[in-house]
Amino acid sequence: MTPRLRVRALIAVALFSLVGLADAADPKTLRVGVRGGTDEQIWEVVTQVAKKNGLNVQPVVISGAASPNEALNNGDLEANSFQHIPFLRDQIKQRGYKLAAVGDTYISPIAFYSKKYKAIKDLPDGAKVAIPNDPSNQTRALVVLRDAGLFTLRDGFDPYTGTASLADVTGYKKKINLIESASVVLARSLEDVDTAAIVNTFAYQAGLIATRDGIAVEKREHNPYVNIIVVREQDKNAPWVAPLVKAYQSEEVRQFIQKQFGGSVVPVF
CATH class of the missing domain: 3.40.190.10 (Periplasmic binding protein-like II)
Incomplete structure (x- = not known):
């Protein structure tokens, strides 16, 4: 199996176990790739906020060697949320991904x-x-x-x-x-x-x-090391993007981050 196919196979396993075949195939479900831990916890809250606004979001925890950017670029996800701009920039340069940042989330300040x-x-x-x-x-x-x-x-x-x-x-x-x-x-x-x-x-x-x-x-203003929500370039103006970002940048999510992480993670919206 080639490295590319191996990564896609790992993503497929994650999608099957965490989303289910029906959801994975449903275009009304926005599959968002995250890493376990901080992002997984936050996106559980984002999902609840989005649902109240009629948006069906399914976080997909991707671990190990599988790449959330590879999965997104290949169309196995609608969005991901785990990285900052310099990391995305390097990934695009090295791998030719056609991805775009659409919203800020938080910073884990050095x-x-x-x-x-x-x-x-x-x-x-x-x-x-x-x-x-x-x-x-x-x-x-x-x-x-x-x-x-x-x-x-x-x-x-x-x-x-x-x-x-x-x-x-x-x-x-x-x-x-x-x-x-x-x-x-x-x-x-x-x-x-x-x-x-x-x-x-x-x-x-x-x-x-x-x-x-x-x-x-570290300052949070004008800082490229703020974490971001990323989608494919072709989707950056899709009608679901703004509501997805709005669900994340909500007061409920802000309060959760501040309470849950006690200043080690700082919302930037």
């Missing part, structure tokens, strides 16, 4: 945490500042430090179209030592540095919440 300082402005000269070593999260961390006024980034940098690295840091306003490390390590390294940028997943596991414990937190 933040800097410290056991020594209460604010990023309190960092002394020579402070050890740990950041992730993967391109996406390193970019996010550097943008947070830039926005906090610690340095500037090269002219022309735009997180919507590219990533940033240490080579792009210019104009230090404070002498700090940037240290790269794997995201999985950073949450366990707070004792060894003055501050560290920790992605939401590992921060939450360590009992840290960005909006409560972060000394510098």
